[in-house]
Amino acid sequence: MIQLDEKAYFYLLPIIPVMALAFFFLQVWKKKTQRQFADAKLLRRLAPNKSIFKPALKLIFLLLGLTFLILALVNPKIGTKLETVKREGVDIVFAIDVSKSMLAEDIAPNRLEKAKRLVSEIINQLASDRIGIIAYAGQAYPQLPITTDYGAAKMFLQGMNTNMLSSQGTAINAAIDLASTYFDDDEQTNRVLFIVSDGEDHSEGSTIDAVEYAKQNGIRVFTIGVGKPKGAPIPIKRNGVVESLKKDNQGEVVITRLNEAVLSEIASEGNGEYIDGSNTEAAVEYIKELLDQMDKKEFEAKQFAEYKDQFQWFLGIGLFFLFLDIFFLDRKTKWLKKLNLFNEHDDA
Numbered sequence: 316m317i318q319l320d321e322k323a324y325f326y327l328l329p330i331i332p333v334m335a336l337a338f339f340f341l342q343v344w345k346k347k348t349q350r351q352f353a354d355a356k357l358l359r360r361l362a363p364n365k366s367i368f369k370p371a372l373k374l375i376f377l378l379l380g381l382t383f384l385i386l387a388l389v390n391p392k393i394g395t396k397l398e399t400v401k402r403e404g405v406d407i408v409f410a411i412d413v414s415k416s417m418l419a420e421d422i423a424p425n426r427l428e429k430a431k432r433l434v435s436e437i438i439n440q441l442a443s444d445r446i447g448i449i450a451y452a453g454q455a456y457p458q459l460p461i462t463t464d465y466g467a468a469k470m471f472l473q474g475m476n477t478n479m480l481s482s483q484g485t486a487i488n489a490a491i492d493l494a495s496t497y498f499d500d501d502e503q504t505n506r507v508l509f510i511v512s513d514g515e516d517h518s519e520g521s522t523i524d525a526v527e528y529a530k531q532n533g534i535r536v537f538t539i540g541v542g543k544p545k546g547a548p549i550p551i552k553r554n555g556v557v558e559s560l561k562k563d564n565q566g567e568v569v570i571t572r573l574n575e576a577v578l579s580e581i582a583s584e585g586n587g588e589y590i591d592g593s594n595t596e597a598a599v600e601y602i603k604e605l606l607d608q609m610d611k612k613e614f615e616a617k618q619f620a621e622y623k624d625q626f627q628w629f630l631g632i633g634l635f636f637l638f639l640d641i642f643f644l645d646r647k648t649k650w651l652k653k654l655n656l657f658n659e660h661d662d663a
Contacts, residue, residue, distance in 0.1 A: 320390035327385045331378050338374050369643060376640035383633030390626040403611035404444035405505045406461060408497045409434050410490035412512035413477050414452040415561065416571040419513070421547035422593060429541045430511040431472055433592050436599045437509075438465050438472075444606065447497045450475055451490035453482030453517075461497055487581065488518040491525035495532055505609045506534040509602075510581065511592070513542040514574030522577075526584045536585025537605075538578035539592040546572030 411434065417427035438446065446468055448459040456479070459471045487510060498506045508529065516522055526536055548568050549561040561569045579589040588605075592598045 318392040320392060321388060324385055324388040327388075328382070331382055334378060334381075335374070338371075342370070373640050373643050376636045376643065380633045380636035380640060383629045383636065387626040387629035387633060390624060391629075392624055404442070405507055405606055405609050405611060406445050406447075406498050407441075407507045407509065407606075408447040408449060408461070408494045409437075410449040410451055410455070410487075410494055410508060410510045410512075411458075411472075411475060412452070412485060412510075412515075413450045413475055413479060414485045414515065415477050415483055415549055416485065416513055416515050417541075418477055418549050419542060419547040419571050420550065421543040421545070421573075422541060426513055426541045427475070427477060429592065429595075430539075431475060433539060433541070433595055433598060434472055434509075434511060435469055436595055437602055438468055440599060440603045441465065441606075443611075447494075448472060449490055449493055449497070450479060451486060451493075452477075452480040453484035453486055453489075454480060455486070455489035455493040456480055457493060457497075461499060484517045485512070485515045486518040487512065487516045487577075488522040488525040491522070491529050491536065495525075495529050495534060498532070498534065505612065506532070507606070507609075508534050508536045508585070508587075509539055510536065510578070511539045511541060512578065513571065514538075514540060514576075514578040515571060516574070516577050522581060523584055526581055530584070530586055534585070535587045536581060537587035537590060537602075538582045539590045539598065540573050540575055540578050541592045542571070542573035543593075544573050544575065546570040 411427075411430055413427065417430065418425050420426075422429050434448075443463070445461045445463050446459075446465070447457075447461040448468060448471055450456045450458045458475065459468055462468065490510060491508065494508045529536055547570065549571055550557045551559045551561055563569050575589065575591075582589040590598050590601060
């Protein structure tokens, strides 16, 4: 298991390609300028010991040195001891709507990004609960099984988008049916499903049947609404630029609306509650209070208890390459010149 202490230093990495490009354009400019004063043969005679390849090699050493120094600043840590610990918590599954209607921008920046932020903030408030993630549109897809790895959960969460499922539509029943298979602990007294959606449901009456089945399996179904009741069109974008708006078969612009009635009915039937997700802070705080009031089940979980710093290896390698850059000269190496490995004749 690898842990990164200071991820912010990764923002320094773009310096590396910028320096490489700057070197390339500098070499092009130098050659162009030299041609204005003398031809190539004369320049080689004026500087017979200047190497062609060594400036590029020195740059490679410099860039490698800087890269490893940046990685040293990030300070990767490796888990060295895996132990089993006792934890108490609730099993929670998040079913997130990734249908095209979630691209509507009636709530900033759009419904899907709002949903992802809501779930991420809820995860931040958890202490020892187990979580799972489901993506659904016309069908449901298991994104992350029940786990205590919140870092992995956030990674999978950020990767969710409306193109990940080929089957479009909004089948909430499919998400509920899949969630019912997620809870693998028969002794867990509190099983919670959060459906994060705008409430559009194309599965009609079968959704209530799915809720009833989930309830029979001890799952409480909560719904979180994202969007506005007045609705908004669905933008079709290319490279972040709106090209058009989604239209129906009659050529009319489709307006998608938050259907609070459907979400409220699902929550009511599922022994849960409907939560308005328009205010992230208020929704997260309310959900935290709900979870805190639930009985916690004790379970065993494996986790790394000891981590060792690894920055010294990256620091050492980085300094090694920087020393090579400093002590490497631009002139030709005599013994290499004699061996002629790099074809460095007098005209090279």
